Amino acid sequence: MIQEDDFQLCPNKWSWFMHTLTKISNQEEPGYSAFFVATGGSGIVIGRNIVPSVIIALLDNQLEEPADVIMQNCLRGLYTSHCTACSLSQTPSMLISSHIIFRHIGFISSLNHKYVENEARWACGWSHPFNGDPDVNIVHTDVFL
Numbered sequence: 001m002i003q004e005d006d007f008q009l010c011p012n013k014w015s016w017f018m019h020t021l022t023k024i025s026n027q028e029e030p031g032y033s034a035f036f037v038a039t040g041g042s043g044i045v046i047g048r049n050i051v052p053s054v055i056i057a058l059l060d061n062q063l064e065e066p067a068d069v070i071m072q073n074c075l076r077g078l079y080t081s082h083c084t085a086c087s088l089s090q091t092p093s094m095l096i097s098s099h100i101i102f103r104h105i106g107f108i109s110s111l112n113h114k115y116v117e118n119e120a121r122w123a124c125g126w127s128h129p130f131n132g133d134p135d136v137n138i139v140h141t142d143v144f145l
Contacts, residue, residue, distance in 0.1 A: 002071070006106025007042040010124035013101040013141070020139055021045065024095065032137070033093040034075040038102035039129050041068035046075065076135050096128045098140045 009017075017037065024035060033050050037043040046054060057074040058067060065073070073079055077093050103124045130136045 002041055002044045002046065003102075004040065004042040004106075006104060007038055007040075007102040008105045010101045010103055013124075016141060017101060020097075024139075032095045033077070035095045035097075035139075036072075036075070036128070036130070036136075037097040038100055039104075041071060043100075043102045044071060044075070050075070076130075094130070094136045095139055096130050096136045098128060098131060098138050098142075100124065100126050100128055101141060 021035065024032070033047060035045040037045075054071055054074050057079050058070050061070045061079070070079075075094050101124070128138075131138060
């Protein structure tokens with residue numbers, strides 16, 4: 001799991017996270033590239049078979065986009081030349097939590113400049129930024145699967 005040092009787990013979410021992670025990791029063919037429960041570069045659980053593709057995408061795109069955006073795009077199958085494991089599937093390749101379960105506790109200057117006006121969006125309980133996008137599957141944070 002990739003986790004930034006200025007994101008903190010929301011109260012009462014550890015058992016949900018571990019239960020959900022255990023359930024999806026026990027599937028024979030999970031059919032997903034990652035499980036994303038926060039925002040930016042935090043709370044991304046990546047399958048070990050996908051890590052080499054993410055590393056190549058990071059190295060090849062480091063001058064064009066921030067690292068968190070590169071990882072997100074790769075895991076969503078948007079870099080077809082690098083992340084073939086994520087882009088070959090006809091179904092959504094990333095699982096997301098319906099709501100953010102890690103809150104940003106760092107300085108606002110550590111966030112991308114376009115988010116400065118929306119600092120409160122990175123708090124516990126806010127809808128995940130990818131919620132509603134057709135290329136992700138949602139795991140609801142208020143229920144056990």
